[in-house]
Amino acid sequence: MFIARVTGSVVSTQKVQSMTGHKLLVVEPYRLEEKGREALVTTGRxxxxxxxxxxxxxxxxxITQGSSARLTPETKTLPIDAVIIGIVDQVHIDKLNVYSRD
Amino acid sequence: MFIARVTGSVVSTQKVQSMTGHKLLVVEPYRLEEKGREALVTTGRxxxxxxxxxxxxxxxxxITQGSSARLTPETKTLPIDAVIIGIVDQVHIDKLNVYSRD
Amino acid sequence: MFIARVTGSVVSTQKVQSMTGHKLLVVEPYRLEEKGREALVTTGRxxxxxxxxxxxxxxxxxITQGSSARLTPETKTLPIDAVIIGIVDQVHIDKLNVYSRD
Amino acid sequence: MFIARVTGSVVSTQKVQSMTGHKLLVVEPYRLEEKGREALVTTGRxxxxxxxxxxxxxxxxxITQGSSARLTPETKTLPIDAVIIGIVDQVHIDKLNVYSRD
Amino acid sequence: MFIARVTGSVVSTQKVQSMTGHKLLVVEPYRLEEKGREALVTTGRxxxxxxxxxxxxxxxxxITQGSSARLTPETKTLPIDAVIIGIVDQVHIDKLNVYSRD
Known part of the structure; x- marks a missing residue:
């Protein structure tokens, strides 16, 4: 899995029928800042x-990618390759708190 | 999934038989422009x-990639790893409308 | 899927038994040349x-990658992650013919 | 698979229900240092x-990625795409011991 | 699939039980050298x-990656995403012999 920040959303009217009613969010993968190693930074993707x-x-x-994106009750039969499996409260790296939700 | 722009098409006569009659489009993945964060730009792929x-x-x-590309009624048994699951009307990022179809 | 040029072949005698008799080709993925957008160029991979x-x-x-490479009659049970599903006749991008077989 | 160093952990309270009770670790993939070829170095991911x-x-x-991450007794039904399948004791490359746990 | 050179091995005592007795090798993917196109060179991965x-x-x-790594008799139920499916004897590219085992 990877950590990502939710930055927006997508509207699509004409779509595969099974996708009706499913929320599509724009997410940006984050990684540890390489020099200081004290914060998460965007990968730009x-x-x-x-x-x-x-x-x-x-x-x-x-974010979970690939076939496992279909392993949640709501996404079992969807033609999707990425799903949000958790909202992150805290990330600890090298004993530091590099992200906290509050 | 990722957002892509349809830029063309591919003609292939000699192919795996199950692929007969399926439309093959050329698509270019797009991402948010990193500096201004106000528009989508091509990744060049x-x-x-x-x-x-x-x-x-x-x-x-x-675009959905991987085994989930087979999770639509028309693609169930095809040897494909990428399918279009929706036509995008609008993309909102950082509260901005970065793409609108009209 | 992606477009690739067939550049060679691989000989392997000692292999997983089910692979016996299957032709292994070397392929190089191609992409649209970014500046002129008038020709396909190698990715070097x-x-x-x-x-x-x-x-x-x-x-x-x-080329189809991943589990879908096993979705052709001849490859159903093979330990492979890439298969050729069609020979390309023509590629059209931005209304231009960027590749023609003849 | 790839070799990674465990650098931290993630706390997530609001998550897909099946994920309850599973430990989520932050890992950084490592590769052989290209010049000297005598040590493993981080990829920064x-x-x-x-x-x-x-x-x-x-x-x-x-680390095992993809659908195979579900091939352990504890992860069979989880919506995950990465699992730790072993703790590394030693890595030998070019006859050199490039990593030893002790 | 991709071509790789075996460069070493990994020792892991504490591991998922089904992995007991399976040999884990370090491999480096190779690609065609881009300028001369006469030899295979490491990708550094x-x-x-x-x-x-x-x-x-x-x-x-x-090397075969992904779920297909489980399509050999010995790896059917293993939590792995990469398996060696053949030892390469020869690689021919652009009519040149760019690798020969002997």
Missing amino acids: TFIAVDTLGSGEGDFVL | TFIAVDTLGSGEGDFVL | TFIAVDTLGSGEGDFVL | TFIAVDTLGSGEGDFVL | TFIAVDTLGSGEGDFVL
Whole structure:
């Protein structure tokens, strides 16, 4: 999995029918800043993931990719390759708290 | 999933038999422009995806990769790893409308 | 899927038994040249794919990766992650013919 | 698989229900240092993996990605794409011991 | 698949139980040298793959990634994402012999 920040959303009317009613969020993968190792920084990449947890803009989330994106009750039969499996409260790296939700 | 722009198409006569009759489109993945964060820009990569929605050149679409590309009614048994699951109407990032179809 | 040029072949005698008799081709993924957008250029990467269509050196082909590489009649039970699903006749991008087989 | 160093952990309260009780570790993939070829160095990337082996910070571990992350007794039904399958004791490259746990 | 050189091995005592007795080799993916196109060169990346063929250090091998790594008799139920499916004898590119085992 990887950590990503929710930055926006996508509207799509014409789509595969099973996708109706599923929230599509824009997420940006983050990684540890390499020099200082004290904060998470964006990788600059842009992905779209299905959300079933009520994630909102600014939230840091955990993204699962590939066939395992279909291993949640709400996404079992969907043609998707990325899903949010958790909203991140805290990330600790090298004994430091590099992210805290509050 | 990722956002891509449909830029062209591929013609292939000699192919795996189950692929007969399926439209193959050229798509270019897009990402948020890193400095201004106000527009989507191409990643410069070139992929081929199956289309079942009537997508046309210039459309922005949502692409699903991997085994989940087979999770639509029309692609269930195809040897494909990328399918268009939606035509994008709007993309909102950082509260900005960074793409609108009209 | 992606477009690749067939550049060579691999000989392997000692292999997983089910692979006996399957043709292994060297393929180089191609992408649209970024500045002029008028031709396909190599990405410089080197992959190996199973061929069931009689593809030859110099041919441009469509490659499917991952579990879907097993979705052709000849590859159903093979331990492979890449297969040629079509020989490319033409590629059109931005209304231009950027590749033609003849 | 790839070799990674465990660098931290993630706390997530709001998550897909099946994920309750599973330990989420931050891991950094490592590769052989290219010039000297005598040590493993970080790739600078940040991944999250499920741990079922009691791995701790500083440990080097083996990470399996994709659907195979569900092929352990504890992860069979989880929506995950990365799992720790072993704690690394030693790595030998070019006849050199490039990593030893003790 | 891709071509890789076997460069070493990994020792792991504490591991998922089904992995007991399986040989874990360090492999480096190779690609065609871009300028001269006459030899294979390392990509500098480091992967770990399961070996069932008796591959040794220095051998060039074919690696299959993803779920297909479980499509050999010995790896059917293993939590692995990379397996050696063949030892390479020869690689021909652009009519040149760019690698020969002997």
